[in-house]
Amino acid sequence: MLDLISFVKEQNLLNKDKEIYSLVFQDKKYWVKKARPTMSSFSHKIYYKIFKLEIITPVEYKSAKEALEFETSKLKRFETLGINVPKVVYKEDDFFVLEDTGRTIHSHIRKKDTKKEDIFFFIPKAIETIAQIHNCDEYHGGAQSRNLTYKNNKVYVIDLEDSFNKNVDLKTLQYRDFLLFLLSLTKIRANVEIDYEDIIDNYINLTKNYDFKSKLNKLAKKISILIKLSKIKFIDKLFGQDIKSFFKLFDSLYNLKMDKK
Secondary structure (H helix, E strand, C coil): CHHHHHHHHHHHHHCCCCCEEEEEECCEEEEEEECCCECCCHHHHHHHHHHCCHHHCCCCCECHHHHHHHHHHHHHHHHHCCCCCCCEEEECCCEEEEECCCEEHHHHHCCCCCCHHHHHHHHHHHHHHHHHHHHCCCCCCCCCHHHEEEECCEEEECCCCCCCCCCCCHHHHHHHHHHHHHHHHHHCCCCCCCCHHHHHHHHHHHHCCCHHHHHHHHHHHHCHHHHHHHCCHHHHCCCCHHHHHHHHHHHHHHCCCCCCC
16 A cells, blocks of 8 residues: 555656546556535626526535545445445545546447447436435435446446535435436437436436426426527527537427326
C-alpha cells in the first residue's frame, strides 16, 4: 500500500492540472480524484427560482475538502447497502484513490455503430441500479449514463459528490435522478428507437414510484408547443441530432399512457 501511495503522490505532481485521471500500478488500474468544490452558478439558481424545475435543482455549496469527505462517506455508505461502488483504497484531504470499475454505460451505448442488443442490454441494467439506490432511500445526484460503469457483469455507481439543500425532499431528488438518466439517453447516436415508456414502466415496477409517470407527462405538456413545432419539417431540419433526440424523448413523455384511476 505504501508503494501505491508514493506512486500516486508522484503522479499527482505530474498530473497537477487534471482533476480526475487513471493510473496503472502493478498491473492494476486505479482512478485518482482530486478534491473540488461543488456549487451552482448564480444564473442556475435564478432559473430554478423562476421555473421551479426539479431537473435544475441547484446543488449545495461545499468546499473541496467537504465535497471529498461527502463523496467518500457516501461511497462507503452505498457499499454497506449492497450498491456496487468503486472501493476507496486511499484518501487524503485533497485527493482520494478508487479501484477501477470499468467503462461507463455511456461509452457502451452512445456510438453510431452500437448494436441494438447492446443498448437493450445496458439500459435495463442501469435502471436496476438506479432503482436499487432509490429503494434504499438514497439518491445519486447525477444519474446520467456517464456516471454508471460496467465491469464483470456488474453496474457500478460513480461521481457522488453532489448534495442538495435539506429542504429538498428525497422523492424530488429521486425524480431528478430518473429524469437525468432519461435525458442522458438522448445522446445515443445509433439508429435505434428507444422505447421510453417501457423504460419508465420498468423503473416504476421496481420502485413503486407511480407518481413519476404523471410528473414526466406534466413536464412534457409544459413544452407541448415546442414539441409540436419540432415536428414541422423545415424547423426539424434546423436541429442537430441532440435537439432532435431531446424532442423525441419529450414527445414520448407527452404521449405516455396514464393509468386510469
